[in-house]
Amino acid sequence: MTHTNPTASITDYTASSGVPHAAPGAAPAEVAAASTGSIPLPPPPASPGSSARLVLGIVGIVLLSIIALFVAVFLIAGLGVNAFALGGVLALVPLAIVFFGIRWIDKWEPEPRAAVVFAFLWGAGLSVLLALIVGAEIDNVINSMGGPGPGYEFFGAAVQAPIVEEVGKGLGVLVIFWAARKHFDGPVDGIVYAAWVAGGFAFTENILYFGSQLIEAGGVDGSVVEIFLVRGIMSPFAHIMFTSFVGIALGLAARRASALGALGYFLIGLIPAILLHAFWNGALFFVSNFYGYYVLVQVPLFVGAVFLVRFLRHQESKLTFDRLTEYSQAGWLHPDEVAVIATAQGRRQAIAWARSRGKGAEMKRYLQGATRLAFARQRIITGRGRSAATVDEARLLPALVDDRRALASA
Known part of the structure; x- marks a missing residue:
């Protein structure tokens, strides 16, 4: 039966064609051999371990929420309530851009909301906490050796931050891979989870950057507008592009590797994530015209990511x-x-x-x-x-x- 209107076929023929029912779980060849008459469908069996995974998921979300709350309190203590609140409002703008971008990516087969919330909380809370702890320990070591010397700022931006932050974010994607592998079908799913983790991290980091600049400027001035324009409008997807390499690698692992074998893919994905992050941060120390660099380098990278x-x-x-x-x-x-x-x-x-x-x-x-x-x-x-x-x-x-x-x- 042929229809010229593809949308009509969804409903028009079903009322009269008597589409056969076959035993669920059978291979297509076995289903094809089934009678064209209606065969009663048995109730689907319970998914093994589903209750345990649900409990673990709830516990994980609760723990990550507590960690995110702790990070928020830490930021408030350092920035003050006003700078934190205004920085948070400004950070909502790039977060909204990221949200709609991820919705476009995830439109074909939307991921479970619980997994998405877990990913965001991991990025906004635990990844930031790990970066703060490791950063503090590195600072202690450097201070014990006589304090920061020449090149310390470059080291922090182009070496320390890419390694620590990408490992912290990437671990969140790996945990989701292990905990919700049935919802981790390929590279697109990996990008979606990586994007939510990275989007959460960028949200918290933006609050810190915007709030710190507000304090330094004593209010909203040109410097605050500029940092908002650069971080919030011109490069809201930067962290997502970095961590997406881990997501793509684990997406490939979902089709080819065991749970343990995914560790190799994870490490492989970390390499380009760290290198791109290091290039993104480190190049700013050598370019004299940021906006020219942005058009010639960062825009092509973003366009390539879209393709x-x-x-x-x-x-x-x-x-x-x-x-x-x-x-x-x-x-x-x-x-x-x-x-x-x-x-x-x-x-x-x-x-x-x-x-x-x-x-x-x-x-x-x-x-x-x-x-x-x-x-x-x-x-x-x-x-x-x-x-x-x-x-x-x-x-x-x-x-x-x-x-x-x-x-x-x-």
């Missing part, structure tokens, strides 16, 4: 198409549905069509469920967390059928 993300998102789209095509061949989906679910244009048209019929939320849930199903199938095929992925498939397939029935009534 890389677009390429990786295209790979996600292709993976979705390939895996859902297997379900289509097995009779779970109509071929027209696959074309809708696996392309950005098809999704936009489908959501617009559903909204015109008051079914926008149902369509979004349907698209997200189908995408998660595709990634669960990928995990089954590659053997990564096969048992948990089979449980997810068993849960997602009947949910997909229910969502299609809801859309069929539009």
